[in-house]
Amino acid sequence: xxxxxxxxxxxxxxxxxxxxxxxxxxxxxxxxxxxxxxxxxxxxxxxxxxxxxxxxxxxxxxxxxxxxxxxxxxxxxxxxxxxxxxxxxxxxxxxxxxxxxxxxxxx
Amino acid sequence: xxxxxxxxxxxxxxxxxxxxxxxxxxxxxxxxxxxxxxxxxxxxxxxxxxxxxxxxxxxxxxxxxxxxxxxxxxxxxxxxxxxxxxxxxxxxxxxxxxxxxxxxxxx
Numbered sequence: 628x629x630x631x632x633x634x635x636x637x638x639x640x641x642x643x644x645x646x647x648x649x650x651x652x653x654x655x656x657x658x659x660x661x662x663x664x665x666x667x668x669x670x671x672x673x674x675x676x677x678x679x680x681x682x683x684x685x686x687x688x689x690x691x692x693x694x695x696x697x698x699x700x701x702x703x704x705x706x707x708x709x710x711x712x713x714x715x716x717x718x719x720x721x722x723x724x725x726x727x728x729x730x731x732x733x734x
Numbered sequence: 735x736x737x738x739x740x741x742x743x744x745x746x747x748x749x750x751x752x753x754x755x756x757x758x759x760x761x762x763x764x765x766x767x768x769x770x771x772x773x774x775x776x777x778x779x780x781x782x783x784x785x786x787x788x789x790x791x792x793x794x795x796x797x798x799x800x801x802x803x804x805x806x807x808x809x810x811x812x813x814x815x816x817x818x819x820x821x822x823x824x825x826x827x828x829x830x831x832x833x834x835x836x837x838x839x840x841x
Binding site: 630632634645646649650652657660661665666667668669670671672673674676677678680715716717725726727728729730731732733734 | 737739741752753756757759764767768772773774775776777778779780781783784785787822823824832833834835836837838839840841
């Protein structure tokens with residue numbers, strides 16, 4: 628199992644829409660996330676930022692992320708969510724959510 | 735079980751010391767964290783911020799936090815760590831790490 632922490636900005640004024648979407652997420656989107664071997668997935672918000680924590684239990688993260696990105700319902704979900712977000716300034720050209728560095732872990 | 739997400743700033747120039755401390759945490763500190771009913775505890779760093787995720791499995795969070803704060807070894811550990819940190823601007827007067835709002839969770 629590999630743990631991920633990621634960060635992205637919430638676009639000013641979109642906090643309410645982002646929260647409403649995630650308070651009632653589409654069942655097909657949640658099912659696809661689990662089918663892509665992600666579990667214990669939380670998103671937090673504070674001060675204009677969104678922070679994600681999740682655990683990947685598969686053995687090919689890139690392939691699972693490609694599978695998720697190819698799912699039509701997930702694409703529609705992202706079309707709702709992505710206008711609510713902005714990449715952090717330090718994100719790479721191919722990053723949306725930006726990976727953070729794990730500096731401590733205690734089981 | 736209750737999940738927590740928290741944020742604090744790392745003081746500019748202290749990133750290396752903070753990482754070194756947490757790469758080799760004191761066993762007594764880790765043991766006290768677990769004795770205070772915290773598990774699956776990760777800290778991430780990016781862009782001058784530290785993000786914590788942990789799961790609280792006890793039934794009196796305030797009492798457990800008071801127990802941790804009263805532990806002499808933990809106090810020495812915090813005396814090493816706290817100079818590496820700065821509260822976020824929106825933190826309350828009694829906050830150090832600032833609690834974030836959970837906006838999504840998928841088991």
